[in-house]
Amino acid sequence: MTVQTQFQTGAQAAALRQSGASVKMVAKDVKVFYGAKQALKGIDLEIQENRVMALIGPSGCGKSTFLRCLNRMNDTIENCRVEGLIALDGEDVYGRQIDAVQLRARVGMVFQKPNPFPKSIYDNISYGPRIHGIASHRDEMDEIVQKSLERAGLWNEVKDRLREPGTGLSGGQQQRLCIARAVAVSPEVILMDEPCSALDPIATAHIEELIDELRENYTIVIVTHNMQQAARVSQKTAFFHLGEMVECDDTEEIFTNPRDERTQGYITGRYG
Amino acid sequence: MQLTVLIIVLALLTIAGFQLGRSRAAATVGGRLVELHSVPSYHGLYVALWAGVPAVLLLAFWTASESWVVMQLVLAGLPDQFTAVDPQALSLLQADILNLAHGINASREPAPEVLAAAERYNRLHALGDWALLVVGSCLALAGLTWARGRLSPDMRARNRVERAINVALIICSLVAILTTVGIVLSLLFEAIRFFTVISPVEFLFGLHWSPQMAMRADQVGSSGAFGAIPLFTGTLLITVVAMAVAVPVGLMSAIYMSEYANPHLRTWLKPILEILAGIPTVVYGFFAALTMAPFVRDVGQSLGFAVSSESALAAGFVMGVMIIPFVSSLSDDVINAVPQALRDGSYGLGATKSETIRHVVLPAALPGIVAAIMLAVSRAIGETMIVVMAAGLAANLTANPLDAVTTVTAQIASLLVGDQEFDSPKTLSAFGLGLVLFLVTLTLNVVALRVVQKYREKYD
Ligand SMILES: Nc1ncnc2c1ncn2[C@@H]1O[C@H](COP(=O)(O)OP(=O)(O)OP(=O)(O)O)[C@@H](O)[C@H]1O
Ligand SMILES: [Mg+2]
Numbered sequence: 105m106t107v108q109t110q111f112q113t114g115a116q117a118a119a120l121r122q123s124g125a126s127v128k129m130v131a132k133d134v135k136v137f138y139g140a141k142q143a144l145k146g147i148d149l150e151i152q153e154n155r156v157m158a159l160i161g162p163s164g165c166g167k168s169t170f171l172r173c174l175n176r177m178n179d180t181i182e183n184c185r186v187e188g189l190i191a192l193d194g195e196d197v198y199g200r201q202i203d204a205v206q207l208r209a210r211v212g213m214v215f216q217k218p219n220p221f222p223k224s225i226y227d228n229i230s231y232g233p234r235i236h237g238i239a240s241h242r243d244e245m246d247e248i249v250q251k252s253l254e255r256a257g258l259w260n261e262v263k264d265r266l267r268e269p270g271t272g273l274s275g276g277q278q279q280r281l282c283i284a285r286a287v288a289v290s291p292e293v294i295l296m297d298e299p300c301s302a303l304d305p306i307a308t309a310h311i312e313e314l315i316d317e318l319r320e321n322y323t324i325v326i327v328t329h330n331m332q333q334a335a336r337v338s339q340k341t342a343f344f345h346l347g348e349m350v351e352c353d354d355t356e357e358i359f360t361n362p363r364d365e366r367t368q369g370y371i372t373g374r375y376g
Numbered sequence: 377m378q379l380t381v382l383i384i385v386l387a388l389l390t391i392a393g394f395q396l397g398r399s400r401a402a403a404t405v406g407g408r409l410v411e412l413h414s415v416p417s418y419h420g421l422y423v424a425l426w427a428g429v430p431a432v433l434l435l436a437f438w439t440a441s442e443s444w445v446v447m448q449l450v451l452a453g454l455p456d457q458f459t460a461v462d463p464q465a466l467s468l469l470q471a472d473i474l475n476l477a478h479g480i481n482a483s484r485e486p487a488p489e490v491l492a493a494a495e496r497y498n499r500l501h502a503l504g505d506w507a508l509l510v511v512g513s514c515l516a517l518a519g520l521t522w523a524r525g526r527l528s529p530d531m532r533a534r535n536r537v538e539r540a541i542n543v544a545l546i547i548c549s550l551v552a553i554l555t556t557v558g559i560v561l562s563l564l565f566e567a568i569r570f571f572t573v574i575s576p577v578e579f580l581f582g583l584h585w586s587p588q589m590a591m592r593a594d595q596v597g598s599s600g601a602f603g604a605i606p607l608f609t610g611t612l613l614i615t616v617v618a619m620a621v622a623v624p625v626g627l628m629s630a631i632y633m634s635e636y637a638n639p640h641l642r643t644w645l646k647p648i649l650e651i652l653a654g655i656p657t658v659v660y661g662f663f664a665a666l667t668m669a670p671f672v673r674d675v676g677q678s679l680g681f682a683v684s685s686e687s688a689l690a691a692g693f694v695m696g697v698m699i700i701p702f703v704s705s706l707s708d709d710v711i712n713a714v715p716q717a718l719r720d721g722s723y724g725l726g727a728t729k730s731e732t733i734r735h736v737v738l739p740a741a742l743p744g745i746v747a748a749i750m751l752a753v754s755r756a757i758g759e760t761m762i763v764v765m766a767a768g769l770a771a772n773l774t775a776n777p778l779d780a781v782t783t784v785t786a787q788i789a790s791l792l793v794g795d796q797e798f799d800s801p802k803t804l805s806a807f808g809l810g811l812v813l814f815l816v817t818l819t820l821n822v823v824a825l826r827v828v829q830k831y832r833e834k835y836d
Contacts, residue, residue, distance in 0.1 A: 180723060182639070209726030219717040222740045231735060232725040282721065289725055 128153040128293060128323045129174060129211075134188035136169050136178065143169045145347040146188070151293070151340075156315060156324045158334035158355065161344030162370065167327045170344070171295050174325065175211035176204040192293070209236055212291035216298040218278035220270035220285075225262050228270040228281055229253065232289035248288055256284035257314050276307025283314065287322075294318065296326040300333065312337050331371055335359055343367045378505040382435065382512045389516040390428035396524055397423030405529045414534035422533040425540050426523035431516040438508050446500045447473070450493050458489060473497055563814060566807035573801045574602045579808055581605065585771035587791060587802045602805050604812070606771040610688070610781030611757055614767060617692025617777055618699055618756045623749055625696075626703025633704070634711040635733055646708070653701040657761040664694035664766030676778055686768035689777040695762050702752045710744025711737060743827045750824035754817040760785035784809050 129151040136144040144166045151157050151174075159167045169178070176197060178184045190197045197207050209232075220228050229249045230239075239245040249266070253259040258280045262273070270281050279299060286294055296315070300308040315324060315337045328334050334341055335355060342352035343364070350364050362368045394417075401419030405411040412419070447470060451459055458469060469490070476486060476494035486494075527533070571579070582603015629649065633642050669690040676683030714737050722732040738745070760783075768780035769790055791806040 175724065177720065177723060180720070205726050205728050207726075208724055212726075213720075213724035215717060215720060215724070217717055219715070219721040221718060221721065221736050231722075232727070235725070235727050235731050235735070285721075285725065 126153045127151070128193065130189070130191045130194075131170070131173070132189040132191075134170070134173060134186065134190060136166070136173060136187075137185045138181070139183040143347055144173075147349045149342055149349055149352055151323060151325060153323050154319055154321075155340055156319050156326060156338040157340045157342065158338035159325065159327045159342050159344060160329070160331070160334050160370070161350075163329075165344040166347045167344050168297050171213075171297055171325060171327055174293070174295055175208045175213055177208070177213060179204050209289050210291055211293040211295060212286035212289060214279070214282050214286050214294065214296040214299050217302055218275060218282050220273070220278050220281050222269065222271055224267045225253075225270045225273070225281065226266040228285055229288045232285060236289055238289065252284040252288040255287050255314075255318065256280040257310060258284055274307075276303045276310060279303060279307070279311060280314065283311070283318075287318070291322065293323045293325065296324065298327050298329065301329065308333070331359070331373075343370060345370070378509040379435075379439075382431075382509045385509075385513050386428060386431050386435075386516055389431075389513070389520055390424045393427035393520045393523070394420040394424040396520070397421070397527060400524055400527050401529075401533070404527060411529050413530045413532055414537075418533040418537050419527050419531070421537045422531075423520060423523040423527070425537065427516045427520035429540075430519050431512045434512055434515055435508070438504075442501070442504055442508075446497060446504060449500055450497045453496060454489060454493055458487075477501075560814070563807055563810050566804060567811040570801060570804035570808040573804065574808070578602060579604055579805075580812075583773055585787075587787075587805055600801060602801065602808075604784070604809065606773040607782060607784045607787055607809065608812075609773060609775070610767070610771065611783040611785075613688045613775065613777060613781055614692045614695065614763060614783055615753060615756045617689060618695040619749070619753060621693055621696025622699035622703050622752055622756075626700045626752075627707055627745065629700070630704040630707035630711055631733060631738075634708050635729070635737070646705070649701050649704055651701075652698070653705070655698070657698065657759060658765075660694050660698050661761045661765035664691055664762050668694050669766050672778075681778055683778045684768070684780045686766060686770075686780040687778050688767055688781045691763050691765075691767035692777065694766060695756055695759055698759070698762070699752045699755055702755060703748055706748035706751065707741070707745050710741045710748065713744070714740045743830060747824040747828040750820050750827070754820040754824075757783075757813065757820075758785060758817055760789050764789055784813050788813075 127150050131147050131149045131151075134144055134147040135142065147166075147170055149170075159170065161167055172178045173186055173190055174197075178186060186198065192202075192207070192211065195202060197211075221231065223231070226249055229252050230245050233239050233245060233248050239248055250259060250263075253262060258277060261277060262268075262281075270278065273281060279302070283294075283296075283299070300311055303311065312333060315326065318324060326334075326337065338355045340352065341355040341358040343350045343358065343362075343366070345366050350366050351358065351362065353363075358367065359371060362371065398416040398420035400423075401412060401414075401416040402409065409416065450473060451466075451470070459466065461469075472486060472490055473494050474497070475481075476491060477497040579602050582601065583605050584601040584603045585606045586601045588600060633645055633649075637645060665686075669686055672687050672690045672693075673683045673685050676687075718736055718740055719732055722736045727735070763783045763786040767782060767786065769782045769786060770780045771782050771787070772779050774781060788806045788809050791803060791809075797803060
């Protein structure tokens with residue numbers, strides 16, 4: 105297997121396992137229905153703090169659906185129904201005391217296709233903080249914008265053109281802008297749905313580096329179709345198949361000796 | 377009679393040409409159709425076109441020129457003393473001949489030569505019709521035979537037929553364009569005639585509008601003043617009132633329909649709203665004149681304002697209602713065209729629905745909404761009926777919406793209603809107004825379309 109060469113060293117992986125990171129989000133027996141059609145058939149999963157969790161699996165197996173449950177983006181879909189428990193820091197996100205809008209400020213999302221707002225680069229970033237009233241005056245906002253852009257590794261490229269439209273950036277820059285935008289509201293978890301699928305290899309490498317850096321401060325869940333990418337950026341990997349979560353383990357474990365033969369088949373490229 | 381026969385003959389020959397061409401094409405390759413460059417029906421169409429088109433062109437040409445040709449022949453046969461006269465007498469003579477030919481007795485006894493000419497006219501006409509029938513049929517037959525003879529397996533029948541279709545399409549679009557150009561030119565020429573009598577400066581900047589001209593030198597009280605400013609301000613006033621109604625209501629309902637209404641409700645609501653656009657403007661006019669205007673007057677009077685029974689407010693309000701579906705339907709379309717990804721992006725940051733609409737959806741849709749509003753404005757400016765019925769025809773220079781005002785279009789209508797002399801400045805001023813109106817709405821539409829186009833480029 106070629107992917108093996110791209111792992112963190114065994115020592116790193118061991119260190120991670122020992123560190124015993126705390127659990128950030130939990131999913132218990134999550135079932136999702138689109139109308140009469142069941143898309144998820146009871147998912148159990150734990151997402152650990154300050155780790156990158158990769159969701160892999162063949163197309164249509166429900167990865168995006170699961171991801172969208174974590175910040176209740178499925179609420180915007182007309183006929184979608186979610187059952188089971190999803191908790192953030194031990195609190196049921198579908199519970200009464202949590203509002204979907206507040207939840208999404210804590211669990212941010214980056215989409216498959218870069219979707220900058222048709223506003224200036226500055227306004228794209230300041231939009232989130234502004235609606236949440238995070239910055240009280242201008243200097244503070246400037247600082248948030250700069251810091252977010254720096255986190256997303258975009259600051260040096262755009263610092264002289266903050267007033268230009270965000271839609272004028274290249275695809276890779278736009279995606280980093282979207283990451284910066286998500287970072288700007290200081291979420292605890294960032295969900296990424298195939299963030300690199302519309303990008304070229306160099307932009308992809310950029311974003312992968314970025315994800316690795318973001319891990320320090322955020323918990324990240326990333327959906328990807330790219331095995332190497334999952335191996336490179338994640339510590340945990342969950343394999344989905346036909347609406348079920350087949351297995352979830354340390355990334356190294358999944359890629360070197362998967363327990364389920366469906367996982368084996370998928371990562372060796374026999375199907376998917 | 378001959379014409380009907382000819383048309384039937386042509387239709388039959390064309391159909392026959394199609395069938396013959398198709399079977400001939402199949403026959404040339406002995407039924408192995410793959411060896412044909414084009415499928416047989418294209419060969420059929422090719423033959424049919426050759427059978428039909430030249431004959432139809434001949435027919436069109438003949439119908440257009442027949443009367444003139446026959447008349448020239450008849451005139452040439454008359455003695456010189458009749459034809460060597462001034463053009464006016466000549467056209468009188470022609471009219472006499474035509475009348476006699478059609479069996480209408482002239483009031484005075486016609487000269488025997490003229491009677492003979494009328495008979496000759498009828499004879500030539502009948503002869504011409506027969507000739508047309510024969511020549512047309514022969515032409516169709518010849519075209520059919522010739523085209524059928526040209527069929528061969530590798531003839532590019534499809535390309536030829538498609539070229540013919542292409543030409544037909546071009547001609548159709550040219551008709552539309554040329555008609556527009558014709559209308560504009562006639563407008564322009566009449567307007568120029570008007571501006572030679574009344575100076576454009578007086579027209580565009582004069583403050584007094586009273587187009588009644590003295591017919592006789594001793595007539596009093598009708599001075600004729602052509603300052604169009606009161607009309608422009610009246611139009612502006614009514615348009616502003618109309619937009620003040622239509623834009624907020626239309627925009628809000630568009631937002632409701634595209635963002636809040638569930639799809640089921642939306643499929644009901646949108647057509648109902650669009651029915652408003654289907655009501656004839658005259659009916660809105662009734663409503664404005666019989667319901668709105670008295671209502672506005674009563675309310676105004678009870679509040680202590682002096683309101684005339686015809687007011688800009690009533691007309692503008694009803695016009696606004698009429699335009700609501702315009703604004704809402706177009707805005708609804710542009711709001712729907714805003715990609716869902718943008719909304720998701722905003723929701724993903726923890727924005728509420730109304731924040732998303734205000735800060736993301738509306739700004740993204742703004743160019744389209746502006747375009748919709750501009751189209752609505754040009755619609756309001758061009759609206760006539762409601763104004764005529766509800767706002768009156770008094771050209772008051774006022775900014776008070778409770779006064780009676782009049783608009784450019786209402787004036788044009790009233791200037792051209794009834795019998796008119798087409799050389800008095802009063803009548804001609806309608807064309808001056810029409811030109812101004814045309815230029816204004818044209819500009820609005822062009823700008824609006826530009827904006828829409830730019831907007832489209834961004835999201836496709
Ligand atoms: N809005 C929707 N309405 C109805 N069915 C849906 C909807 N979204 C997803 N589905 C169905 O749910 C199932 C899971 O879809 P999902 O988008 O989660 O797959 P995925 O694993 O993300 O696939 P991909 O890798 O292609 O993105 C699919 O069968 C899909 O057809
Ligand atoms: Mg997906």
